[in-house]
Amino acid sequence: MSSRARSSSPFSHNRRTSSPFSSSSSTSSFMNTSGRFIPRSNSSSSSSFHGSTGNNTYGSRSMTPNRTYGGRSPVAFSPSDDLLPEPFDAPRSTADSISVTVRFRPMSDREYQRGDEVSWYPDGDKTVRSEYSPATCAYAFDKVFGPNANTEEVYDVAARPVVKAAMDGVNGTVFAYGVTSSGKTHTMHGDQDCPGIIPLAIKDVFSIIQETPGREFLLRVSYLEIYNEVINDLLDPTGQNLRVREDAQGTYVEGIKEEVVLSPGHALSFIAAGEEHRHVGSNNFNLFSSRSHTIFSLMIESGSHGDEYDGVVFSQLVIGKLSEGKASHIPYRDSKLTRLLQSSLSGRGHVSLICTVTPASSSMEETHNTLKFASRAKRVEIFASRNKIIDEKSLIKKYQREITTLKEELDQLRRGMLVGVSHEEILTLKQKLEEGQFKMQSRLEEEEEAKAALMSRIQRLTKLILVSSKNSIPSYLGDAAGYQISHSDDLGDCKNNKDSPSALSDPAVDFQHKRSSSKWNDELSAAGSILAESNEAGEFISGSNLTTDDITASDEMDLLVEQVKMLAGEIAFSTSTLKRLVEQSANDPDAAQSQIHNLECEIQDKRKQMRLLEQRIIQSGEASVASASLLDMQQTVTRLKTECSQKEFELELKTADNRILQEQLQNKCAENMELLDRLNALEKHVASTGDDFPLPSEQATTDEYTEELRKKVQSQEMENEKLKLEHVQLVEENSGLCVQNQKLSEEASYAKELASAAAVELKNLAAEVTKISLQNAKLEKELQAAREFSHSRGSQISNGGNRKHGDGMKAGRKGRYPGRGNDVSGGFYDEFDSYNLDLEDLKMELLARKQREAALEAALADKEYVEEECRKKVEEAKRREVALENDLANMWVLVAKLKKEVGAAHESMSDERLDNGDISNGQKAAEVEKNGFIKETQSLEVNKTAQDAPSEEPLVARLKVTILCSVFVRIVLHGNESHDS
Numbered sequence: 001m002s003s004r005a006r007s008s009s010p011f012s013h014n015r016r017t018s019s020p021f022s023s024s025s026s027t028s029s030f031m032n033t034s035g036r037f038i039p040r041s042n043s044s045s046s047s048s049f050h051g052s053t054g055n056n057t058y059g060s061r062s063m064t065p066n067r068t069y070g071g072r073s074p075v076a077f078s079p080s081d082d083l084l085p086e087p088f089d090a091p092r093s094t095a096d097s098i099s100v101t102v103r104f105r106p107m108s109d110r111e112y113q114r115g116d117e118v119s120w121y122p123d124g125d126k127t128v129r130s131e132y133s134p135a136t137c138a139y140a141f142d143k144v145f146g147p148n149a150n151t152e153e154v155y156d157v158a159a160r161p162v163v164k165a166a167m168d169g170v171n172g173t174v175f176a177y178g179v180t181s182s183g184k185t186h187t188m189h190g191d192q193d194c195p196g197i198i199p200l201a202i203k204d205v206f207s208i209i210q211e212t213p214g215r216e217f218l219l220r221v222s223y224l225e226i227y228n229e230v231i232n233d234l235l236d237p238t239g240q241n242l243r244v245r246e247d248a249q250g251t252y253v254e255g256i257k258e259e260v261v262l263s264p265g266h267a268l269s270f271i272a273a274g275e276e277h278r279h280v281g282s283n284n285f286n287l288f289s290s291r292s293h294t295i296f297s298l299m300i301e302s303g304s305h306g307d308e309y310d311g312v313v314f315s316q317l318v319i320g321k322l323s324e325g326k327a328s329h330i331p332y333r334d335s336k337l338t339r340l341l342q343s344s345l346s347g348r349g350h351v352s353l354i355c356t357v358t359p360a361s362s363s364m365e366e367t368h369n370t371l372k373f374a375s376r377a378k379r380v381e382i383f384a385s386r387n388k389i390i391d392e393k394s395l396i397k398k399y400q401r402e403i404t405t406l407k408e409e410l411d412q413l414r415r416g417m418l419v420g421v422s423h424e425e426i427l428t429l430k431q432k433l434e435e436g437q438f439k440m441q442s443r444l445e446e447e448e449e450a451k452a453a454l455m456s457r458i459q460r461l462t463k464l465i466l467v468s469s470k471n472s473i474p475s476y477l478g479d480a481a482g483y484q485i486s487h488s489d490d491l492g493d494c495k496n497n498k499d500s501p502s503a504l505s506d507p508a509v510d511f512q513h514k515r516s517s518s519k520w521n522d523e524l525s526a527a528g529s530i531l532a533e534s535n536e537a538g539e540f541i542s543g544s545n546l547t548t549d550d551i552t553a554s555d556e557m558d559l560l561v562e563q564v565k566m567l568a569g570e571i572a573f574s575t576s577t578l579k580r581l582v583e584q585s586a587n588d589p590d591a592a593q594s595q596i597h598n599l600e601c602e603i604q605d606k607r608k609q610m611r612l613l614e615q616r617i618i619q620s621g622e623a624s625v626a627s628a629s630l631l632d633m634q635q636t637v638t639r640l641k642t643e644c645s646q647k648e649f650e651l652e653l654k655t656a657d658n659r660i661l662q663e664q665l666q667n668k669c670a671e672n673m674e675l676l677d678r679l680n681a682l683e684k685h686v687a688s689t690g691d692d693f694p695l696p697s698e699q700a701t702t703d704e705y706t707e708e709l710r711k712k713v714q715s716q717e718m719e720n721e722k723l724k725l726e727h728v729q730l731v732e733e734n735s736g737l738c739v740q741n742q743k744l745s746e747e748a749s750y751a752k753e754l755a756s757a758a759a760v761e762l763k764n765l766a767a768e769v770t771k772i773s774l775q776n777a778k779l780e781k782e783l784q785a786a787r788e789f790s791h792s793r794g795s796q797i798s799n800g801g802n803r804k805h806g807d808g809m810k811a812g813r814k815g816r817y818p819g820r821g822n823d824v825s826g827g828f829y830d831e832f833d834s835y836n837l838d839l840e841d842l843k844m845e846l847l848a849r850k851q852r853e854a855a856l857e858a859a860l861a862d863k864e865y866v867e868e869e870c871r872k873k874v875e876e877a878k879r880r881e882v883a884l885e886n887d888l889a890n891m892w893v894l895v896a897k898l899k900k901e902v903g904a905a906h907e908s909m910s911d912e913r914l915d916n917g918d919i920s921n922g923q924k925a926a927e928v929e930k931n932g933f934i935k936e937t938q939s940l941e942v943n944k945t946a947q948d949a950p951s952e953e954p955l956v957a958r959l960k961v962t963i964l965c966s967v968f969v970r971i972v973l974h975g976n977e978s979h980d981s
């Protein structure tokens with residue numbers, strides 16, 4: 001058995017009683033499954049939906065208690081029907097979803113005062129709808145409870161099936177989730193008038209146990225709080241900062257205390273004690289509570305009786321209160337809470353999520369977030385199945401086994417089946433058996449003792465009550481009465497006096513006296529008549545039969561003590577009556593005298609009785625000591641001790657009550673003082689107001705005066721109203737400031753926490769940095785060493801000549817570590833050397849190649865550049881050539897034109913001259929010359945490429961020069977143009 005629990009209650013239950021509980025002092029696992037959420041693949045089953053055309057049937061935007069939330073949503077969808085919770089029948093193998101319910105709380109007075117409106121409302125019993133966008137924003141859940149629903153209704157839907165299944169061996173988790181002040185505590189814990197889920201579940205568990213007589217149950221509880229990521233054991237104040245551990249069975253809290261519980265009250269007392277240890281207790285610091293989660297776990301172990309034993313079932317119910325806190329800086333997925341609930345929410349048990357929300361508009365966003373969370377939770381699939389422990393871990397099984405073995409042995413012994421076994425062996429076996437039984441019994445009895453002591457005390461007290469109420473008296477009381485009577489007889493005139501105390505003339509005295517003593521005296525007298533012949537105190541003591549079957553010595557002692565107390569009370573009362581009579585005797589000495597005498601007799605009589613009883617107590621004590629067996633004495637001592645401790649406990653309670661009462665008294669006194677002060681002030685005020693009124697003059701009529709007074713009162717009332725308003729405003733302002741102040745302090749504390757968290761982070765980071773720096777330094781060192789090594793290696797190799805390949809180099813490398821070659825490490829170093837140098841050579845070669853490559857690339861680039869330049873020049877030259885050719889062609893066209901014109905002019909002139917006969921020889925020569933020129937030009941035209949004909953005529957040569965010049969000019973111009981462009 002894993003010993004996880006720090007300790008557990010030593011309570012065990014006695015099987016002889018009719019209770020179905022099994023006995024145990026147990027340690028067991030806290031959680032017993034592990035796994036993960038399985039997101040539902042079928043998105044159509046999602047519970048959130050949008051886009052409906054429903055009308056909001058609630059016109060008003062304020063939520064009042066009278067507002068009805070019944071009726072189905074008129075919207076045109078029914079996804080909620082898909083989400084109806086299936087019955088939690090165990091075992092179950094098909095997938096089911098988490099049961100998700102939403103509970104609205106009523107709007108608080110504060111929210112009303114703040115002017116909040118309803119922002120979310122339950123539309124029917126399965127839908128939550130936004131008031132501001134009802135058509136587009138709505139969510140469906142298994143069940144939605146309006147603000148008027150009570151917790152029992154919530155329990156019936158959201159928790160009862162889980163509890164039932166848990167009692168049948170299926171793990172279950174019920175948790176309330178919501179923002180601060182949304183109603184988680186109200187839902188889970190509740191109060192006296194309206195018990196929450198936890199007390200209801202506990203009650204249910206015990207009723208199920210009562211209704212299942214065929215099974216034995218062992219229940220244990222644990223209660224923890226997760227506050228600011230720290231787990232504290234609420235059942236054990238020393239259990240702080242516990243750790244979540246994980247084993248094959250799942251996650252559990254190491255060292256959590258588990259207590260065996262025997263009744264609902266017992267379980268609830270642990271919760272009440274746990275609440276005292278909570279980090280925030282009943283504190284109303286919202287921010288703190290939003291970081292506080294509580295988990296109450298009930299471990300249930302059960303098995304059938306004896307032969308019907310069919311294995312032990314172990315299950316766990318976790319009932320949690322989880323706060324949705326925006327203040328929390330740890331997201332849920334990383335939190336301890338998630339780790340802890342991992343087992344419970346693993347999908348193998350039932351899970352019921354109750355989301356608590358407020359309808360108020362000031363919390364609209366928070367409520368929306370809660371609804372979104374709830375909607376997402378609905379998609380988680382579970383496969384709830386029944387747990388079964390068939391290993392040896394079960395306490396019930398262990399005990400059952402032991403009992404069965406012992407029974408068998410006993411049977412064998414009884415039947416005398418141990419044939420051939422010697423008498424000694426039988427005795428030894430018997431002894432062993434008895435020892436075993438004794439062990440078992442003693443453990444059970446330990447548990448029973450406290451209970452038995454209480455029971456005996458109750459019985460004794462009950463006897464006393466019965467004795468007095470039934471007007472019957474045991475024989476020993478009769479003795480006492482007899483003694484009283486006989487003693488009175490002794491006193492003679494006291495008894496026979498008609499003015500006995502019961503016939504006192506003062507009716508008040510008579511009544512009071514009767515009220516205190518008549519019943520007792522009547523009883524004594526009645527019994528005394530039976531034993532009237534016994535007239536001596538000694539006889540009464542010795543003759544009384546105090547050791548009847550049903551009355552033990554201690555009972556007798558108790559009764560005697562009670563009698564002494566009563567007598568003492570009566571004596572005190574008679575004494576005070578006597579005092580009063582003595583005072584009265586001053587007025588009427590005769591009448592009072594006899595009464596005084598009787599009363600004195602009575603007091604004496606009672607004193608004697610008391611003394612006798614005291615003696616009897618002493619004697620009875622001595623006698624009982626003498627006669628009682630050791631066992632009796634032990635029992636008596638134990639009982640007395642128990643009573644003592646009970647008395648102490650009662651005393652403590654009384655002291656605490658007293659303290660509270662005193663505090664209350666002090667408060668009341670203070671309040672009274674305040675009220676008195678206020679009264680005085682008011683009286684003064686009234687007096688001063690009265691002074692303000694002028695006394696009615698003789699002329700003024702009473703009516704005028706009354707009117708004046710009325711006006712004054714009215715103005716006073718108005719002033720009062722004003723003051724009241726101011727007061728209300730001030731109170732509001734004050735509460736606002738208080739809230740602000742609280743928020744600020746919360747924020748400050750949050751900031752502090754953040755700062756501390758940041759400090760921790762920083763510290764961690766610093767540690768990381770240090771670590772990394774150290775690593776860096778180490779690496780640098782190594783690098784440096786490697787560099788040095790390679791450097792020295794390089795120089796060594798360069799000195800050694802042939803560096804690249806060959807034996808010489810290897811010989812050089814080996815020479816670096818003289819002596820190493822002989823051993824293994826030397827060989828390794830040589831190899832390492834050689835590898836390093838090869839690598840280095842390769843690197844250098846690679847570098848040289850890269851350099852060559854780069855040089856070649858540069859040369860190639862140069863070449864390409866030059867080529868490009870040349871190509872450009874060639875193109876330019878070609879373009880010029882084309883241009884020149886064009887110019888030349890144009891030129892030739894011009895020349896041809898000129899030639900034509902010149903030829904035409906020449907012919908017409910010669911024709912005219914020939915006709916007129918006035919052409920001189922000179923002119924003829926010129927014309928010849930011209931004709932020659934034309935002929936030459938024509939020949940040029942034919943041989944236009946021949947530019948320097950040796951036999952040119954001067955004119956032709958000139959023309960050529962002209963043309964060339966023109967061509968040159970054009971080339972120059974063209975060159976300039978192209979240059980400009």
Ligand SMILES: Nc1ncnc2c1ncn2[C@@H]1O[C@H](COP(=O)(O)OP(=O)(O)OP(=O)(O)O)[C@@H](O)[C@H]1O
Binds near residue numbers: 104181183289
């Ligand atoms: N269903 C309800 N009906 C009536 N009153 C409710 C209901 N739910 C909550 N309240 C009241 O609202 C107030 C806040 O509720 P409660 O303390 O339960 O909130 P909480 O969520 O537990 O807050 P915290 O996280 O701060 O502890 C309480 O005064 C409570 O009595």
